[in-house]
Amino acid sequence: MKPPSRPFRAARGAGRTTLIPVATQKERNAETRRRLLSAAREVFAEKGYPHASVADIVKRAGRAHGSFYLHFANKEAVLQALLEDAMAQSSLESSTLWRWDEPETGVREAVRRFIEAYGEDRDLWLLLDQRSSLESSFKKLSDQWFHQLVSSIMHGMASAATPALMPGLDPETLAQILAAMLSDSTRAFYQENCSWTLDEMADEIATIWSLTLGYDVTSSPTADTV
Secondary structure, eight states: OOOOOOOEEEEEETTEEEEEEOOOHHHHHHHHHHHHHHHHHHHHHHHOGGGOOHHHHHHHHTOOHHHHTTTOSSHHHHHHHHHHHHHHHHHHHHHHHSOSSSHHHHHHHHHHHHHHHHHHTHHHHHHHHHHHTTOHHHHHHHHHHHHHHHHHHHHHHHHHOOTTOOTTOOHHHHHHHHHHHHHHHHHHHHHSOOSSOHHHHHHHHHHHHHHHHTOOOOOOHHHHHO
16 A cells, blocks of 8 residues: 655745645644653753643643653653663663673773763652652652663673672672662762862773673773863
């Protein structure tokens, strides 16, 4: 069956008519959802999550109040969608950085990118920390994010092998320890007054990981200057 042709509208000007494609309902819905998510993030950052309202979000998005509920049940659902999008992007990036052929280089790239990505979305991760202590749904999401990081580390360990892994040491336990080191250090780096630079912290964590996993550790530009 031949797919339906895309609708167009005619626009006249300067003595000529131009056909302009008309957005489909699916495209309009996707754009409304994108605007609501973007607006919600701005409002949460400006007013604080507890003080933000659905009315604030739709006003910022330039959409009708009723359109909000076609996409989200409440503002909690908006925050959850923002966090899930950030988690999905983080998972996609981490799965492509830890290379089996150069595991030590892959570890450094993966650690550094995690810290950078956390900084890009620090407003969302801070909200996740705050809400997970108050609401079970966000605690579940926080646990999911940590387990996602653990799974990513385990995948990297399996693909590159771990020559220094001691007999009897559970790979999952080790991955949990490495994940906790990275996530807690990154959280402290952005939320507290740390004297380290991002490069210095990434280099230190990557070196500890590589030594623990038995990879050949090469000196980095940061390490040479310290």
